[in-house]
Amino acid sequence: MNTQYPEKNCAITGIGQSEVSRGATKSALELTVDAALEAIADAGLTRADIDGLATWPGSMDVNTGFSPVGAPGLQDALRLKLGWYCGGMEMPGQYGAIFEAIGAINSGLCRNVLIFRTVYEATARKASFANSLLHEGKRAQGPLAWFAPYYNYAAAMQQALYFNRYVHESGITTEQIAQISINQRRNAALNPKAIYRTPITLDDYLAAPIIATPLRLFDCDVPCDGSTAIIVSRMDVARDLPNPPVRIEAIGTNMHYRNNWSQLDALATQAQPAVAEMMWSRTDLKPKDVRIALLYDGFSFHTINWLENFGFCERFEAGAFIEGGKRIALEGELPVNTSGGSMSAGRLHAYGAVHEACTQMWGRAGERQVAGVPDVIATSTAGGPLAGAMLLVKD
Amino acid sequence: MSTQIPPRALPQLDLDNKAFWTGGQNGELLIHKCGDCGYYVHPPVNFCPECDGRDVEPQPVSGRGTVETFTVVHKQWVPELRVPYVLALVTIEEQDDVRLATNIVNCEAEDVRFGMPVRVLFERHEDVWTPLFEPDSAG
Ligand SMILES: [Zn+2]
Numbered sequence: 001m002n003t004q005y006p007e008k009n010c011a012i013t014g015i016g017q018s019e020v021s022r023g024a025t026k027s028a029l030e031l032t033v034d035a036a037l038e039a040i041a042d043a044g045l046t047r048a049d050i051d052g053l054a055t056w057p058g059s060m061d062v063n064t065g066f067s068p069v070g071a072p073g074l075q076d077a078l079r080l081k082l083g084w085y086c087g088g089m090e091m092p093g094q095y096g097a098i099f100e101a102i103g104a105i106n107s108g109l110c111r112n113v114l115i116f117r118t119v120y121e122a123t124a125r126k127a128s129f130a131n132s133l134l135h136e137g138k139r140a141q142g143p144l145a146w147f148a149p150y151y152n153y154a155a156a157m158q159q160a161l162y163f164n165r166y167v168h169e170s171g172i173t174t175e176q177i178a179q180i181s182i183n184q185r186r187n188a189a190l191n192p193k194a195i196y197r198t199p200i201t202l203d204d205y206l207a208a209p210i211i212a213t214p215l216r217l218f219d220c221d222v223p224c225d226g227s228t229a230i231i232v233s234r235m236d237v238a239r240d241l242p243n244p245p246v247r248i249e250a251i252g253t254n255m256h257y258r259n260n261w262s263q264l265d266a267l268a269t270q271a272q273p274a275v276a277e278m279m280w281s282r283t284d285l286k287p288k289d290v291r292i293a294l295l296y297d298g299f300s301f302h303t304i305n306w307l308e309n310f311g312f313c314e315r316f317e318a319g320a321f322i323e324g325g326k327r328i329a330l331e332g333e334l335p336v337n338t339s340g341g342s343m344s345a346g347r348l349h350a351y352g353a354v355h356e357a358c359t360q361m362w363g364r365a366g367e368r369q370v371a372g373v374p375d376v377i378a379t380s381t382a383g384g385p386l387a388g389a390m391l392l393v394k395d
Numbered sequence: 396m397s398t399q400i401p402p403r404a405l406p407q408l409d410l411d412n413k414a415f416w417t418g419g420q421n422g423e424l425l426i427h428k429c430g431d432c433g434y435y436v437h438p439p440v441n442f443c444p445e446c447d448g449r450d451v452e453p454q455p456v457s458g459r460g461t462v463e464t465f466t467v468v469h470k471q472w473v474p475e476l477r478v479p480y481v482l483a484l485v486t487i488e489e490q491d492d493v494r495l496a497t498n499i500v501n502c503e504a505e506d507v508r509f510g511m512p513v514r515v516l517f518e519r520h521e522d523v524w525t526p527l528f529e530p531d532s533a534g
Contacts, residue, residue, distance in 0.1 A: 139404075139405055139406060139407035139408075140404050140405065140406050140407060141406070141407045145406040145407065145412075146406070146438065146495075146496050147482075147496045148403075148404040148405060148406050149403040149404060149405060149406065149520070149523065149525045150403070150482055150496055150497055150498050150525075151401070151403070151468070151472075151476065151480060151482070151498065152404075152482060152496070153472035153473070154472065156470075157466060157468060157482050158482075160466035160468075160482075161464045161465065161466050161482065161483070161484055162464070163466075164464055164465060164466050165463070165464035165509075168464070168509050209469065209470065210467075210469040210470075211468075211469065211470045212466040212467065212468040212469065212470065212482070213466050213467040213469070214466075215466075260438070261496075262484055262494045262495070262496050263437070263438075263492065263493075263494055265492075267463065267464050267484070
């Protein structure tokens with residue numbers, strides 16, 4: 001069943017990642033070129049084979065380092081000859097660029113799409129307090145203008161509103177929440193490219209400052225400089241390339257809820273449930289088939305929310321699921337965010353997770369390699385009123 | 396009134412949101428309401444998603460509501476910021492899917508609770524009357 005879904009005709013065939021740091025020695029564009037060339041070579045392709053280019057959210061003219069490189073910048077740097085390209089923000093989260101590429105490939109516009117996400121937030125924050133929501137001397141506009149007068153300085157604060165409601169409804173404990181950060185730092189210790197590699201204890205977690213209840217410092221991701229690139233190819237092309245294709249088995253892209261930071265329907269669960277439901281409706285696989293979960297972790301609570309919304313545990317039982325951390329550890333029944341994720345490896349903004357999925361499926365994860373053949377990996381992006389989900393399967 | 400020192404960032408006023416941000420001039424919290432079915436439409440737009448009505452105009456509400464969710468902010472994002480303070484979503488008592496981002500003031504941050512009854516007050520900055528909420532002991 002379900003063979004008509006277009007994502008099943010697409011696979012990841014190569015991955016690349018620049019140096020990842022808290023202060024790059026290279027420009028954002030050069031980091032992007034590094035990642036792109038590595039991904040193209042990894043796929044067994046050359047620049048001439050790349051006929052599609054996609055990125056999220058596209059280049060932005062703000063000094064936050066959130067997205068300094070867009071599709072035109074990379075297209076010109078690599079002199080790509082493209083049948084199709086896109087870069088934009090109003091999509092189902094960061095994987096929107098991948099979802100767009102699926103459509104383009106199946107429309108016959110291209111065969112091998114280079115997809116990238118570049119961040120330069122570590123360097124940007126050295127220059128100034130990088131607040132992507134407010135701009136000095138200008139009146140606030142757009143959806144977040146409803147928050148503008150209320151000393152809303154960072155996404156952490158809006159999101160803390162949902163997380164606090166989740167704590168209220170679920171009864172999750174601080175000690176349980178801490179397991180997400182502790183687990184990811186433990187994984188990061190085995191990832192040579194991770195930014196923070198020294199394990200943390202529950203005491204460390206509790207001793208760190210509270211940002212906005214219930215968020216503590218270690219619940220937040222780590223701004224970094226870096227670029228990730230992947231190649232998504234049409235299935236028939238992918239089968240002729242050197243890496244075993246990582247097929248896109250199913251995606252979740254819907255927007256059934258109110259897409260609004262203050263009016264979203266269910267504060268405690270956010271936009272994720274319908275997106276996950278859509279993903280599962282497009283595959284015969286079930287949550288029990290998933291070997292690794294690479295869940296969005298802009299904040300630890302996103303990961304907690306996705307555990308429930310993907311169906312790995314029941315509603316409001318994620319606390320019990322992660323208690324003690326054994327179940328989500330590398331050697332556990334559902335390893336979570338095996339690279340260290342955004343909270344320890346660096347905020348590569350969901351593309352770090354796609355890179356890690358292929359790294360694990362291709363057996364390249366070194367000391368953090370999950371035993372056996374991790375052939376089914378669930379991954380997700382974003383929180384609040386937007387969400388995207390993707391199930392990857394080793395062909 | 397808030398004693399926090401940094402100036403509040405202000406919204407750009409437009410035809411849809413001006414009533415909301417200026418109703419405080421007359422002590423009124425104005426929320427768009429459908430003249431046909433009575434549904435409150437927020438954020439404001441002249442269309443009712445419940446009945447397709449186009450007769451949607453700002454109307455005063457009671458100014459009472461409850462704290463749907465909140466966060467106690469401890470991080471001092473800028474040097475003058477007085478912490479802790481409370482960012483909240485308040486549901487108006489007239490309709491449970493109208494939520495307003497706001498600060499809860501005139502109480503200790505640690506005393507804010509889920510479901511706490513609150514009432515509106517306004518703080519003027521330039522041409523914006525910012526709705527804030529404080530505990531409503533009468534609620
Ligand atoms: Zn109506």
